[in-house]
Amino acid sequence: MPSSVIKKYFYRPEQEILTIIYVSGSVYxxxxxxxxxxxxxxxxxxxxxxxxxxxxxxxxxxRKD
Known part of the structure; x- marks a missing residue:
C-alpha cells in the first residue's frame, strides 16, 4: 500500500542505515x-x-537536508 507520509526508502545492510524520504521532502x-x-x-x-x-x-x- 502506498504511504501518505513516506515517498521512498532505501536500506544499506552493510551499514544498517535506513534512509526515509518523506512526502514533505525531508530526508532522514x-x-x-x-x-x-x-x-x-x-x-x-x-x-x-x-x-x-x-x-x-x-x-x-x-535529518540530512
Whole structure:
C-alpha cells in the first residue's frame, strides 16, 4: 500500500542505515537498524505506523537536508 507520509526508502545492510524520504521532502537516516527490522518495515501494511512504533523510538536518526 502506498504511504501518505513516506515517498521512498532505501536500506544499506552493510551499514544498517535506513534512509526515509518523506512526502514533505525531508530526508532522514535511521542508524543501526537490523536487517530483520527493515524486512518487517518493508512488509508492513502501514509503513508510517511501523516507523512510528518500531523504529523512531528505538534507533538514532539524523535529518540530512
Amino acid at each position: 537516516d535511521y542508524f543501526d537498524v537490523p536487517q530483520a527490522v527493515f524486512d518487517d518495515f518493508r512488509a508492513a501494511y502501514s509503513k508510517g505506523v511501523f516507523l512510528n512504533k518500531n523504529i523512531k523510538p528505538f534507533y538514532r536518526y539524523e
